[in-house]
Structure formats: C-alpha cells, structure tokens
Amino acid sequence: MGSFGLMHWLVFGVVAILLLGGGRFSNMMGDVAKGVKNFKKGMAEDDDAKPAPTQIEGKAAPAPTVETEAARTAEKQ
Known part of the structure; x- marks a missing residue:
C-alpha cells in the first residue's frame, strides 16, 4: 500500500511533463x-593527475674510476 508501482511512476512522469512542459x-x-x-x-582527469608510483632504488655502486680499477687489479695479483 505504501510502495509505488510502475503505474504510479508512469502517472507521475506524465503529470510532471504536462506541468513542466516538454521543452523544459x-x-x-x-x-x-x-x-x-x-x-x-573530472574523475578521469583525477586518475591522470596521480603521479606514477616510483620504484625504490637502492644505493647504486659508484662508477669505476681509473684508481679503483688499478686497485682492484693490484689486489688480484
């Protein structure tokens, strides 16, 4: 008794269109x-605006120099 059926919604829609007019x-x-x-x-722009997750990088070994290569070669001999 308290719920609206399909017919109630159709009647309500027709009355609303008649009162408001079709164009409005x-x-x-x-x-x-x-x-x-x-x-x-806006939601798509928010997704694009998020920065990409960066990988955590460990401490990189220093590039070998002439001195370190000479020391390494001397240790091997």
Whole structure:
C-alpha cells in the first residue's frame, strides 16, 4: 500500500511533463546529462593527475674510476 508501482511512476512522469512542459523537461534532462558527463571527465582527469608510483632504488655502486680499477687489479695479483 505504501510502495509505488510502475503505474504510479508512469502517472507521475506524465503529470510532471504536462506541468513542466516538454521543452523544459528535456532541458532539465540535458543539464543532468551534461553534469554526469562533466563528473566522469573530472574523475578521469583525477586518475591522470596521480603521479606514477616510483620504484625504490637502492644505493647504486659508484662508477669505476681509473684508481679503483688499478686497485682492484693490484689486489688480484
């Protein structure tokens, strides 16, 4: 008794269209569609704006120099 059925919603929709007029109703629905589109676009921009996760890099070994190569060669002999 307290719930709305399909017929109730159809009657409500017809009355709303008659009261508001077809053009006004379609303009409101167009505004709602634009709002949803802008919302989705904003959500997509937020995803793009997030920085990519960076990998944690360990301390890199220094590039070999002439002195370190000479010392390494001397240790091997």
